Amino acid sequence: MKTAKFFMAFIAAALLASCSDDKDYSGDFGQIKVPDTRQLEQTVSADDTQSARGVTFTTEGAWTSTIAETRAEAPAWISISPDRGDAAGSYTLKITLEPNTSGASRTATIVITCGTSKIEITVTQEGADDPIESTPANRIMRIDSRQQTIRNSGDSDPERWTSTSRFTYDDAGRLTCYEWDDTPENSADAMDEVLRISYPDAKTLKLSAETTESPEKGSYTVTLDDAGRAVAARSDNGPERWTFAYDGNGCCKECTYSGDEYHNYPRTVCRWTGNDLTGLDIYQGKEVDFSYEFEYHADRPNTPALCNLDLNALLFDVCPDIEDADFFMGSVLSGIGRLGNRSAHLTNTNPDESEFSVEPLPDGSFISFRVLNERIEWKQVGGRVTEAIWIQEVECFQKKDGKETVIPERGYTEIETHQIFY
Template sequence: MAFMAAALLASCSDKDNDYSGDFGQIKVPDTRQLEQTVTANDTQTARGVTFTTEGAWTSTIAEKTRAEAPDWIGISPDHGDAAGSYTLKITLQPNDSEESRTATIVINCGTSKIEITVTQEGTDNPVEPMPANRITRIESRQQTIRNSGDSDPERWTSTSHFAYDDAGRLTSYEWDDTPENTDNAMDEVLRISYPDAKTLKLSAETTESPEKESYTVTLNDAGRAVAARSDDGPERWTFAYDGNGCCKECTYEGDETHYYPRTVCRWSGNDLTGLDIYREQDLDFSYEFEYHTDRPNTPALCNLDLNALLFDVCPDIEDADFFMGSVLSGIGRLGNRSAHLTNTNPDESVFVVEQLPDGSFRRFRVLNERIEWKQVDGRITEVIWSQEVECFLEKDGKETVIPEQGYKETETHRIFY
C-alpha cells in the first residue's frame, strides 16, 4: 500500500517535477528512489534512498518467495534511534541465477511506513541452483609424515553425513571418525530442529557419553542468530551485526574458567579478514584470514559454508566447549558468509611444546600453508589443506632449527552432493 501511494503521488506530481512524498511520520524527497532495478553483477544500487523521520525507525527485508530474510541484499544503516534525515545504502551479492529476484525493504516509524522495492536482474551465464548444491556427505582423511622417517605416516579418516527436511533445511550433521566399523554408530551427532521462525534447537550427543547437550538459538527478523544458550547450564552466546548483515562481535558468558569471552570481527570487501580475541577488556591475540579471490563462496554453489565447517573461518568464540560459531555460520545463521573461499586454517603459527633442562624452549613453526579448492561445474568437489611444520630450539633470543623433528601435514576432504 505504501508503494502504491508513492507511485500515485509521483504520477500526480510529474507535471511540476515534484516527486516528494509525505507518508505521515516519514517524508521522502524523491519517491522515484522507492523502486530500483540493477543488473546481475551490481553489488550496490546506483542511488541510495533518502528520507526523514519524526522519530526512531526500524527496517525489515523480505521476499515474496521465502519466509526467511534474503541473504543477497543488505542495508546500512538498518535502524535509527532518533528523528532526523537518513540516507540508506543498499548492497547486494551478484545474482548467479538466470532468473531476476526482488526484495522489499520496509521502513517503519511509529504507525507509518515506506516500502522500497529492489529488483536484481538475472545473469546471462547462470549457475545451476538447488538441489545440485546440497551437500550430503564429506569424506575426510589426514596424514602426518615426519621428516625423520623413523615411523610410518600417521593417518586418520572420518565421514560426515548431512540430512535435510522438505524445506531444504539441515536437520542432522553426523560425524564418524571410524567409518570402517561394523556397528554403524556415529561418534558425534548434531540434530537441528526449527520450532518457529525465531528459534532453532540444537542437540549434540556422542557415542562415548549417554548425555546430550541441548541449546536454544534465538533468531532476529532476518533469520540471523542473536543469542544462544545452553538448556542445561549457564553458558550463553550473543551475536551483533552491522548494517550489511555481517557479524561484528561475539560474546560468551557463564563459564568462569573461560579465558576469552569476546571476539571482534573485521570485514573487508565482503570477506571476514580477521578476528580479535579479547581476554577481559584487553586484546590478547588475533587471527588473520586470506582468501582465493578467484573462488566465490556463495549458497548457489554450496549450501553449507565450508569455510566455517572445515576450517573455522567464521565469527566464533575462542576455546568454547561447543563450536557455536562454526555451526551457525555453516548453516547460514550467523549473517553473511565470506564472499570467497579461504586460503587459511587459523591456528597458532608458532607454539611451544616444552621447556628443556638447559632453559631453552622447543617450538614449532608453520610454513607453506595452503588450501586448494577443486571444482567441477562450479561445485566444490575436493579440498586439500597442507602445511609444513618446522621444529626449532629457542634460547636467549637465538633459534636453532632441528630439521629431523619437523613434519608435513595434509588433509583431504571429498564433497558429495
C-alpha cells in the same frame, strides 16, 4: 529473454535522453549534492559484476554508508568502494556485484549519510536466464576427510587419521542431522558425534548434541530474529549463554559468551572487508588478547546457490565464533546459514596457531614449532565444491636465551583432504 528486454529498455532510455538533453538532473539533498540523480536508480544484468555507472556526489563533511536488501537475507552479493569519507569533497562510488545465479531479480539500497542528510541508491540485478537453483542436487550429503603428517626425517609410515561426516535434511531442505565418525571403516558402529537440529517455530532452533564418549547429551535453544539469524543461544542444561550482534549490512560483528567461570575469552569482535570476514579480535576482559587474520581466493565464490552449507565454517572454523568454548556454537550456526552473511569467497586460511612450544629440556631450552606457510586449494566441478586440501609446512627449532637453532629433521608437512559429495 531478459537480455532482449534489457536491450530494448536501454534503447528506449537512450532515445528519451536524446530528446531531453537540456533537462537538469542535479539534486540538492542538503549536505549532499548529486550532479545526476539518474545514477540513484540502476539496473544491471545477472552476470554483471560491476555497475555500468558509478555514482558521483559531493558532501559538505564526512560521510558513512550502509547497504540493505529488500528481502530478508543480508546482501552479501553487493559491495561499494569507498564505503566512507573522512572529509568534505567530491566522491565517485564504485559498485561491485557477485553474479546472480538465481532466476529472481534482487534489489539492494545503498544509503549515504552526511550529518543529517542522506541519499539512497537503488541497484537492481536481474535474474539469470539459466539459473543455478538451490536444489537437492546442491545439498552436501557426505564429507570424507583424511589427514597425513609427512615428517622431514623420512618416516616410511606417516601419521594418518580419517573421518566421515553425513548430513540429513527435512522436506524443506533444512539440515536436521549432522553426524561425524572418525572410524568410517567400522560402519557397523554408531557415529562418534551426532548433532540434531529441529525447528519448533520461525524464531527458534533446538540443537541436541551427543557423543559415544559420554552418556550425557548437550541441549541448546537458539533464538532467531525476523531475518532468521541467531541473536541468542543458551544451554538447556547449564548456565552457558551466547549472544550475536549484526551490523547494518547483515554481517555478524560481535559474539559474547557467559556462564562458564573458567572461560578466558568471553568476547569476539569480527572485522569485515567488503563481503568477506577478514579478522577476529579475541578479548580477555576489556583487552584484545590475540587476533586471527583471514585471506580468501578472489576467484572462488562461496554462495548458497552453489553449496548449501558454509564450508569455510564447517571445515576451517573461518566464521564468527567464541574462542575455546565447550560447544562450537559459531561454527554450527555459521555452517547452516544462521549467523548472518557468510563470507562471499572460499578461504585460503586455517586459523591455527602459527607458533607453539612443546617439550622443555633440562638445560632450560625448549623445543618449538612454527608454521612457515599454509594454503587451501579448492576444486570445483560444475560450479560445486568437490574437494578442499589444506597444506601447511612446519619448522622445528630449539630456543634458549633468545637464540634459535633450527632442527630440520623434526619439521613436517601436514595435509588435510576433504572430499565433498552431493
